[in-house]
Amino acid sequence: MRRFFLPLLPLMLAALLGLPSLARAQAPMAQTxxxxxYRMALGQFEVTALFDGAIELDAKLLKNASPEDLQRLLSRMFVGSPKMQTAVNAYLINTGRHLVLVDAGAAKLFGPSLGHVLENMKASGYDPAQVDTVVITHLHGDHMGGLNDASGRPVFPKARVMVPRADHDFWLSQQAADKAPEGMKPFFKMARDTAAPYQAVGRWQPFADGSQLVPGIRAVAANGHTPGHTAYAVESDGRKLLIWGDLVHSHAVQFARPGVSIEFDVDQKQAIATRREIMKSAAASRTLVAGMHLPFPGIGHVRAEGKGSYSWVPIEFSPLPKAAGQ
Structure with missing residues (x-):
């Protein structure tokens, strides 16, 4: 009996004296x-999701729904209101022949919570000098701001930047900028300033709807959010991924209610029609999708719930298949 109690004696004394338990290890919070x-295989391709950061969007920016409906939809998905945490993602695709970045994040155009694509790319094992092609879904600052550093120099020294022709014609047009409401004028300047360093060296390339940009990556028109808003169909060995850009800004609301638009949509009616069409197709074909404002890594499936309503099914974290010989 004595041998049983002896090991417990320090703990009993600590409890009696009100001292911290000797059995409880203490360590500072990591705070990192x-x-x-996040990396996944797609046939012979390797896809790496890159987190640029997160911003808070006001639920009041969502249109075509009552405040009560918005609150209910946000609450059922445990999303805060009125401020909604909204991810900003980019995707790096290694085809074996090309290293393609889809969108470049915001850099510091929208504050310190964004602008982490570059550091996360490096953490993932890639260097911006290895990127040979950057494709942009549309010319909003949170998708193209990361093309240049703080001094305005290209971050991707060897890459051509491929952009939808309709967005190029709209956002880089001085005439369109002159006609735009005052609140939109800074976005035109942002697009022109970001494009200029690549235009100066002949590495800014507008493309037409439906273009194949590199083998296995094709542009798909997804207009409405902007005049040339574009999704990218990625395919290797029969495996498919649709990177749909800004089709969805609030996963908690717009899957259940695809008819809800956002104030940023240039053509809200067309944006709604595009969202409904792509969601219907993705659900029916069980195509894997990725979105720039879906919760990171923003990759998953669309499930039809009936009556034009859908739900978001994110992928599970999974290990990469081992290469031959490993």
């Missing part, structure tokens, strides 16, 4: 997060 990247 893991690097913001």
């Amino acid at each position: 997060q893991v690097p913001g990247y």
Whole structure:
């Protein structure tokens, strides 16, 4: 009996004296997060999701729904209101022949919570000098701001930047900028300033709807959010991924209610029609999708729930298949 109690004696004394338990290890809070990247195989391709950061959007920006409906939809998905945390993602695709970045994040155009694509790309094992092609879904600052550094120099020294022709013609047009409401004029300047360094060296390339940009990556018109808003169909060995850009800004609301638009949509009616069409197709074909404002890594499936309503099914974290010989 004595041998049983002796090992417990320090703990009993600590409890009696009100001292911290000797059995409880103490360590400072780490206060750091893991690097913001997630990697998956797609046939022979390798896809790396890159986290640029997150911003808070006001639920009041969502249109075509009552405040009560918005609150209910946000609450059922445990999303805060009125401020909604909204991810900003980019995707790096290694085809074996090309290293293609889809969108470049915001850099510091929208504050310190964004602008982490570059550091997360490096953490994932890639260098911006290895990127040979950047494709942009549309010319909003949170998708193209990361093309240049703080001094305005290209971040991707060897890459051509491929952009939808309709967005190029709209956002880089001085005439369109002159006609735009005052609140939109800064976005035109932002697009022109970001494009200029690549235009100066002949590496800014507008493309037409439906273009194949590199083998296995094709542009798909997804107009409405902007005049040339574009999704990218990625395919290797029969495996498919649709990177749909800004089709959805609030996963909590717009899957259940695809008819809800957002104030940023240039053509809200067309944006709604595009969202409904792509969601219907993705659900029916069980195509894997990725979105720039879906919760990171923003990859998953669309499930039809009936009556034009859908739900978001994110992928599970999974290990990469081992390469031959490993």
